[in-house]
Amino acid sequence: MSKQERRKAIIVFAVLAAVFLAASILTGGDGAEEETIQQVMRDAVLHDLNKVSLFGMAVNPGLLAGVIVSSFLIIFALICRIFVIPRFKMVPGRFQLVLETVVGLFDNMAKGNSKINGFLGAYIFAAGAYIFTGTLFELFGVQAVTLGGHSISLPAPLSDINGAIMMGCLSYLVIMSGGIAGNGVRGIGKTLKEYSLPISLSFRLFGALLSGALVTELVYYYSSLSYVLPVLVGVLFTLLHALIQAYVLTMLTSLFYGQVSDNTPKPPKEKKGKRGARNTSAAAVS
Amino acid sequence: MTGIPLNIDFQQIMLHLFNFTILFGALYILLYKPVKNFMASREQYYADMDSRAEDALRSAEDSRRTYDDKLRAFDEEVRSEKAKLRKDLDAERDRRMADAKADAEKLLSDARTEANRQKDEIISSAQKEITDMVTDAMEKLTLEQSASDAFDQFLDAAEAGAEQQ
Numbered sequence: 001m002s003k004q005e006r007r008k009a010i011i012v013f014a015v016l017a018a019v020f021l022a023a024s025i026l027t028g029g030d031g032a033e034e035e036t037i038q039q040v041m042r043d044a045v046l047h048d049l050n051k052v053s054l055f056g057m058a059v060n061p062g063l064l065a066g067v068i069v070s071s072f073l074i075i076f077a078l079i080c081r082i083f084v085i086p087r088f089k090m091v092p093g094r095f096q097l098v099l100e101t102v103v104g105l106f107d108n109m110a111k112g113n114s115k116i117n118g119f120l121g122a123y124i125f126a127a128g129a130y131i132f133t134g135t136l137f138e139l140f141g142v143q144a145v146t147l148g149g150h151s152i153s154l155p156a157p158l159s160d161i162n163g164a165i166m167m168g169c170l171s172y173l174v175i176m177s178g179g180i181a182g183n184g185v186r187g188i189g190k191t192l193k194e195y196s197l198p199i200s201l202s203f204r205l206f207g208a209l210l211s212g213a214l215v216t217e218l219v220y221y222y223s224s225l226s227y228v229l230p231v232l233v234g235v236l237f238t239l240l241h242a243l244i245q246a247y248v249l250t251m252l253t254s255l256f257y258g259q260v261s262d263n264t265p266k267p268p269k270e271k272k273g274k275r276g277a278r279n280t281s282a283a284a285v286s
Numbered sequence: 287m288t289g290i291p292l293n294i295d296f297q298q299i300m301l302h303l304f305n306f307t308i309l310f311g312a313l314y315i316l317l318y319k320p321v322k323n324f325m326a327s328r329e330q331y332y333a334d335m336d337s338r339a340e341d342a343l344r345s346a347e348d349s350r351r352t353y354d355d356k357l358r359a360f361d362e363e364v365r366s367e368k369a370k371l372r373k374d375l376d377a378e379r380d381r382r383m384a385d386a387k388a389d390a391e392k393l394l395s396d397a398r399t400e401a402n403r404q405k406d407e408i409i410s411s412a413q414k415e416i417t418d419m420v421t422d423a424m425e426k427l428t429l430e431q432s433a434s435d436a437f438d439q440f441l442d443a444a445e446a447g448a449e450q451q
Contacts, residue, residue: 045292046293047293048293054301057301059301063298063301063302063305066302066305066306067305070305070306070308070309073309073312074308077312077313077316077317078312078316080316080317081316081320085320085324088324090331099321100324100325103317103318103321103322107322122310122313122314122318122319123310125313125318126309126310126313126318129313130306157302160298160302161292161293161294162294162295162298162299162302163302165294166299166302166306167302167306169299170306
């Protein structure tokens with residue numbers, strides 16, 4: 001590309017950007033601010049205003065997002081199964097390497113945390129993929145129409161509290177299954193000792209994703225904040241969240257799974273008598 | 287469902303659960319298991335290759351050891367064969383030398399015996415000749431010449447006989 005052509009391309013790009021900027025300012029009006037920011041925020045947390053229809057049922061937009069994300073993942077897996085996996089080579093190509101790295105990451109995480117790791121690897125793989133893709137889904141701003149006729153951008157599936165509770169409780173059940181597999185009835189007791197786990201797992205996920213959703217909503221609500229800033233916000237609150245939350249939940253699940261399924265007997269604690277303690281302190285003083 | 291804070295809805299939790307269960311099953315069957323199986327098969331393939339290489343190495347090592355043993359045994363056999371041959375050779379040489387010595391001694395003894403025999407023969411023939419000569423001379427002296435002449439002739443004949451011997 002010569003200098004002249006490059007200059008021309010830059011001018012065209014600048015003109016187009018200016019036109020889109022002017023158009024976005026001129027077309028801004030009451031339509032975009034139909035709901036107040038309080039309503040938007042409240043709905044992002046509670047999902048009680050803008051329900052969407054899923055097979056005739058009024059559900060939170062997060063559930064619809066979850067279904068779309070799951071469908072996307074299943075189609076992706078199906079394509080991989082039909083077209084990619086049969087052509088796997090002993091020396092992997094780039095895409096094969098990505099798939100193997102992801103599967104190997106979760107498999108090793110499961111194996112590294114627990115000796116009895118039946119389906120833990122598969123579970124954290126599915127959970128990680130769901131959280132990561134679901135959080136990234138928010139970035140695409142897929143539109144849906146509410147029962148009230150408004151157009152909304154679908155949120156991350158797990159920014160819906162029901163989705164987060166499902167994930168937290170299911171992870172707790174998986175942890176409990178590890179306890180049963182490793183220690184039988186004692187494993188249930190060990191798991192029940194961590195009674196706060198389903199709540200902490202659920203609300204950690206919900207809080208983390210909701211905070212990202214709220215900030216994004218806030219930024220997109222005001223048109224003056226809609227230039228340049230969304231790029232940073234999108235990267236910080238979506239991409240990082242996607243990675244961090246997927247890692248945190250899968251790591252915590254496998255850690256607790258390993259802890260409750262561990263059946264190695266604990267070494268007996270040494271009891272120090274008064275004399276022994278006195279001798280030790282005397283030795284320390286000397 | 288009213289009365290539950292944060293708009294928690296059990297039906298929707300169940301729907302989320304249903305959705306995720308299907309996702310889990312599909313991902314497990316379509317992606318996780320096949321990829322893991324492939325990775326395991328590749329690991330097995332390389333483990334087999336490694337074990338085959340180790341077996342080949344071990345077999346080569348065994349062959350080398352066997353070859354070394356055979357070589358050592360062969361060397362030993364050659365050495366023992368050489369020693370045996372040398373021993374046989376020494377024995378043969380000693381035998382031949384003893385034979386040669388015996389032959390030489392026999393030859394020498396025969397030669398000595400023959401020489402003695404010849405000497406005796408010569409002496410006896412010389413004595414006989416001398417006796418004959420003396421007899422002849424005595425006859426001649428007695429019959430034809432005087433005593434002195436006969437004596438001189440006798441002496442001449444004796445000297446001639448001695449010189450001849």
